[in-house]
Every structure is written in structure tokens, then in C-alpha cells.
Amino acid sequence: MSALQPSPADAPPQLWAGLDLSDPALHAEHDLTEVWRTLRAERPVHWQSARHGRPGFWVVTRHDDVSAVYRDARTFRSDRGNVLDTLLAGGDSAGGSMLAVTDGARHARLRAALMKSFSPRALDGVVRSVRTATRGLLEDALERGTCDFAQDVAARIPLRAICDLLDVPDADRGEILALTSAALGSEHADAGPDEAWLARNDILLYFADLAARRRAEPGDDVISVLAACRPGGLPLTDEEIVLNCYSLILGGDETTRLSMIGGVEALLAHPEQWRRLRSGEVTTRSAVEEVLRWTTPALHAGRTAAVDVTLRGRSIAAGDIVTVWNASANFDERVFDRPGRFDLSRTPNKHMSFAYGSHFCLGAYLARVEIETLLDGLRTLVAEMEATGPSSPVYSNFLSGSARLPLSWSRV
Numbered sequence: 001m002s003a004l005q006p007s008p009a010d011a012p013p014q015l016w017a018g019l020d021l022s023d024p025a026l027h028a029e030h031d032l033t034e035v036w037r038t039l040r041a042e043r044p045v046h047w048q049s050a051r052h053g054r055p056g057f058w059v060v061t062r063h064d065d066v067s068a069v070y071r072d073a074r075t076f077r078s079d080r081g082n083v084l085d086t087l088l089a090g091g092d093s094a095g096g097s098m099l100a101v102t103d104g105a106r107h108a109r110l111r112a113a114l115m116k117s118f119s120p121r122a123l124d125g126v127v128r129s130v131r132t133a134t135r136g137l138l139e140d141a142l143e144r145g146t147c148d149f150a151q152d153v154a155a156r157i158p159l160r161a162i163c164d165l166l167d168v169p170d171a172d173r174g175e176i177l178a179l180t181s182a183a184l185g186s187e188h189a190d191a192g193p194d195e196a197w198l199a200r201n202d203i204l205l206y207f208a209d210l211a212a213r214r215r216a217e218p219g220d221d222v223i224s225v226l227a228a229c230r231p232g233g234l235p236l237t238d239e240e241i242v243l244n245c246y247s248l249i250l251g252g253d254e255t256t257r258l259s260m261i262g263g264v265e266a267l268l269a270h271p272e273q274w275r276r277l278r279s280g281e282v283t284t285r286s287a288v289e290e291v292l293r294w295t296t297p298a299l300h301a302g303r304t305a306a307v308d309v310t311l312r313g314r315s316i317a318a319g320d321i322v323t324v325w326n327a328s329a330n331f332d333e334r335v336f337d338r339p340g341r342f343d344l345s346r347t348p349n350k351h352m353s354f355a356y357g358s359h360f361c362l363g364a365y366l367a368r369v370e371i372e373t374l375l376d377g378l379r380t381l382v383a384e385m386e387a388t389g390p391s392s393p394v395y396s397n398f399l400s401g402s403a404r405l406p407l408s409w410s411r412v
Contacts, residue, residue: 019035019048020048021323021325022048022084022088025395026397027299027397028393028395036061036327036331037331039059039061039328040328040332044061044062044065045061045312045313045316046058046061047059054088055321056321057084057302058320058321058323059325061332062329063330063332064334064335065311065312066325066326066352067329067352067356068311069303069311069324070301070356071357072357073107073357074103074306075305075307076304076322077303077304077305078095078100078102078359079096079102080095080101081101082101082359083398084302086302087302087304087321098240098247099111099247099362100247100359105232106231108358110231110244111358113225113226113229114225114244117165118366123365123366123369126164126165127369129160130157130369130373131373133156133157133160134157134370134373134374134377135381137152137156137157140152142382145409146406146407146408146409147407147409148405149261149406150261150391150392150403151404153260154257154261155257157257158252158253158256158260158370159173159176159177159253159257161252161366162248162253162363163176165221166210166221166223166248175206176249176253179199179202179206180249180250182195182198203250207242207246208242210223211223212238215238222245222248226240226244227241252366254297254399255297255399256367256370259291259292259295259297259367259371260291261402261405262291262294264378264405264407265391265402265405266291266295266342270342273343276344276345277375278382282345284375284376285372286344286346286347286349287344287375288372288375289346289347290342290346291344292354292368293336293346293351294330294342295400295401296326297399297400297401298326298353298398298399299327299396299398299399299400300324300397301324302322302323303322303324305317305318305322324352326352326353326355329352330353380412381411382410383409383411384409385407385408385410386407386408387405388406388407391405391406
């Protein structure tokens with residue numbers, strides 16, 4: 001949740017008149033708590049009309065409705081795209097090729113093949129590497145006394161894990177981080193679409209070269225698994241391998257990194273919860289789930305209605321863009337007691353940060369391990385910490401969080 005106060009334009013009752021949920025600055029610069037609360041209460045299935053030459057779309061905000069859309073993959077399809085910008089631009093060219101934007105039997109077969117690489121047993125070596133690296137990063141930063149937590153710690157943990165899975169050479173990992181950060185968001189309000197487009201293409205080119213090498217010399221990494229995969233009896237094309245690498249690197253890096261940064265921001269803002277974590281009064285397992293709910297790094301997911309359907313009394317036409325907003329569902333007072341309270345012992349905690357249904361996040365187990373390892377390192381190694389400057393928000397209508405977080409801290 002943003003520390004920024006809502007502007008008059010954010011306040012009810014006529015908040016939707018000029019509301020543009022596709023605007024990255026709206027999410028980066030304003031606290032939308034009242035926007036989501038009012039939409040849930042008064043317009044839980046809201047139509048944002050066409051503007052700026054782009055089509056309109058449905059905005060679904062209640063937890064029950066968000067989970068219903070996620071569950072019904074036949075009615076609300078992903079194969080035209082699963083994020084708002086792509087859908088508003090006419091659809092995703094990777095539809096049917098990349099797991100995240102594939103539906104039906106092909107999605108099930110491809111997911112089943114990849115799940116073998118994301119099971120707890122298969123990830124044992126990656127998890128050990130993450131735990132060693134996390135402690136080392138924290139100890140190095142504590143030795144210096146100051147750091148940019150976002151860049152010096154959080155950026156390196158999920159990147160290491162997903163690059164281990166894909167067996168990306170160490171020398172290339174800094175470049176991959178820079179590209180993934182630019183592909184889905186920016187630190188600047190005036191960033192244009194060309195920067196993101198170039199970053200996405202550079203990622204694709206990089207993995208095209210890496211995939212060609214793995215076809216020639218396969219190993220036990222995920223790229224080699226994709227190269228050997230035969231969903232429906234046919235091998236994946238080079239393009240399909242590259243697109244799925246692209247999806248995994250973005251999904252495995254950005255959202256977990258932003259949850260880590262947001263989690264530390266929340267601990268700084270709520271010293272009582274930091275005390276409870278350090279003392280062992282709350283478990284790191286429950287703390288992970290609350291960090292994921294509170295930060296909600298993926299603001300929304302996009303779908304396309306396959307048929308005419310009615311949702312909460314609103315008539316949605318086949319072909320309409322439907323967006324479900326995790327950022328609202330995770331604070332729905334119908335599901336969460338005092339949702340505006342950061343509570344590391346919250347249970348149950350049925351957040352939507354990993355989506356739901358057939359497109360539930362493939363890397364959820366690994367993301368939880370990474371965040372839990374970080375929280376455990378913080379509670380055992382860090383005595384005190386404080387922000388030494390303002391954080392820097394990510395400008396995106398899909399990702400939520402901060403790109404920079406300067407800290408000073410001391411060791412236990």
C-alpha cells in the first residue's frame with residue numbers, strides 16, 4: 001500500500017468519472033484504497049469506457065468475483081493476452097505458444113511438463129543456493145551499514161533462483177535483471193512504450209541464442225526440459241521455447257523482488273510487526289502470506305470473454321476485455337478482517353497474489369521459499385533498520401512496488 005495520500009480525484013463518490021486504470025502514474029503516485037473500496041461496494045463489475053484510441057474494459061474488484069473469473073478458464077480466456085496493455089493493443093502474439101497465454105488441453109500438457117521442474121524435490125538444489133546467497137547478501141550489506149535494499153539485496157535473490165533454473169551464465173545475469181525491469185515497468189513517469197518493447201525483444205533474442213545451445217547440448221535445466229517437451233506429441237518450436245523462457249524469467253523475477261522490497265517497507269512502517277517477527281511471536285510462514293497479500297506485486301490479470309456472460313448483473317459480451325484486480329481483491333473486507341491492517345499472523349489468508357485456478361503461479365513454491373528465507377535472514381541478522389531516503393515507485397499498470405529503497409541498518 002502506498003504511503004502517498006489520495007488526491008481529491010481519488011475520493012468518492014464520482015471517482016470513476018475520470019478514472020483510467022490503464023494509467024501507470026495513477027498506480028505509482030496515488031493510494032487507491034478508497035477507489036477500490038468504493039468500486040467493490042458500488043460497482044464491483046465496472047466498465048471503463050474507451051479512451052485515447054484504446055478499447056474499454058471490465059474491471060472486477062470483489063474477491064469472490066475475481067476468483068470466479070480465474071476459475072472459469074473456458075469463459076474467460078488467456079490466449080489473447082493476460083495483461084491489460086497487451087489486450088488494449090489488440091492481443092498477445094504469443095497466445096497459444098507461451099504457457100501463461102495458453103488455455104485448454106495444450107496448457108494442461110505444457111504445465112504438467114514444466115511442473116516437474118518446479119516441484120519441491122526438483123528445486124532442492126535451487127533452494128539451497130537461494131538460502132546461501134540470501135544470507136551472504138544480507139551479511140555483505142550489513143557489513144557496509146547502508147545499502148539500497150532494492151538493488152543490492154532484493155534484486156539479486158529471485159534473479160539468482162530463476163537463472164539457476166534456466167542455467168543462465170553468471171556473467172549475463174546483470175543484463176537480464178536490467179532487461180526484465182524495463183520490460184514491465186519503469187522508474188520514470190514519462191517512460192514511453194519503446195523502452196519496454198526493446199527490452200522485451202532483447203530478452204527474446206538472448207533466450208533464442210541460449211535455447212539453440214541447449215538443443216545442441218541439453219542439460220537438466222528448464223530450457224532443456226522445454227526442448228525435450230512434446231505436448232500433444234509434437235516438440236515445441238524454437239519460438240515456443242524462447243517465449244516460455246521469457247515468461248518464466250519475468251514471472252520469476254519481478255513479482256518476488258517487488259514483494260521483498262514492499263515487505264521491508266511494510267516492516268519499517270509497522271515497527272510492532274517487525275518486533276513480532278524478530279521475537280518469533282509470528283512464524284515466517286504466516287508472515288510470507290501477509291507480505292504477499294499486502295504488497296500484491298501483480299496488480300491485475302487480463303482475460304477475454306469467450307462467450308456472452310453475466311457477472312454480478314452486468315452483461316459482458318463475447319470478445320470484451322475483462323480485468324481482475326488482485327490489488328482490490330486482497331483488501332476485500334468481505335474476506336479479510338481489517339484488511340487495511342498489516343498483520344503477520346493473519347490466518348486464514350486467501351490472497352490472490354498467485355492468481356487462482358488453472359493459471360495459478362507455477363513458481364509459487366519457489367517464491368514463498370525466497371521470501372521466507374529473506375524474512376528469516378532479517379529477523380536473525382538485523383538489529384535495527386531505517387530508511388535513509390525516499391523509495392522510488394515503479395511506473396506500471398501491472399506491477400506494484402518500489403524500484404529503490406535506501407536503508408541504514410545494524411547487525412544483531
